[in-house]
Amino acid sequence: MRTLAIAIMASILLTSCAIVGKRITDAQMQQVIPGKTDRQDLVALFGNPISETLDSDGNRTLGWSYVNTGFMGIGTEIQSVGIQLGPDGTVTRFTRGGTAPISPYERTVRPAPTASTTGQPAALVSREQWQQQQLEKLNAETGLSYDEYQRRYRQIMGE
Known part of the structure; x- marks a missing residue:
């Protein structure tokens, strides 16, 4: 009976946590250089983006997200990065936000x-x-x- 209780508790703990995406570090962000870094560089750094938009001026915005939900939502960490590429295909600007200290x-x-x-x-x-x-x-x-x-x-x- 005790073994069954431990197994149930372990399964609850393991299934109550979730991680989606990959954390983006300061070291990675330092490699994003406006006017130089292009899409190929970004995919090499962060993997494929989870979102992509194109505006009427020909700018493309790529997005990456990371979510780590702790047990019962305690310790949830959210991170998002949006990087805009100009018509020439290089980074023009970027934003980074979330619940973790930046x-x-x-x-x-x-x-x-x-x-x-x-x-x-x-x-x-x-x-x-x-x-x-x-x-x-x-x-x-x-x-x-x-x-x-x-x-x-x-x-x-x-x-």
Whole structure:
């Protein structure tokens, strides 16, 4: 009887979890370079897209998704990536979203625009500079729990 109960519990646990798609990592996203990466490169990186649309300007948008549903929905993680290819077949832009923390990419990132008296665009910052700025903001925050502080720190550091 005990063996039957264990077998039933194991089958419930195994059938209550589901994974659809393949997780897309920061390392993979770093390889997506606007103006250079094409469809063949994307399929090599991520596999075949699950969706594809074509707009009236000749731009094609490819989509990938990942869903990991934990036992009874606890710990569900959702991730989606949409990548637009221009009429020339190379990447023009991309979006990435979901419930999992998204780390900053290794490439340089543009800071939020600021008012400039010279009219010059904001300068690019390196990953290290961006991390330093984000860590200073994090350290200035008060009232964070230890776990929340650690979660944000790991997100900033790309861990």
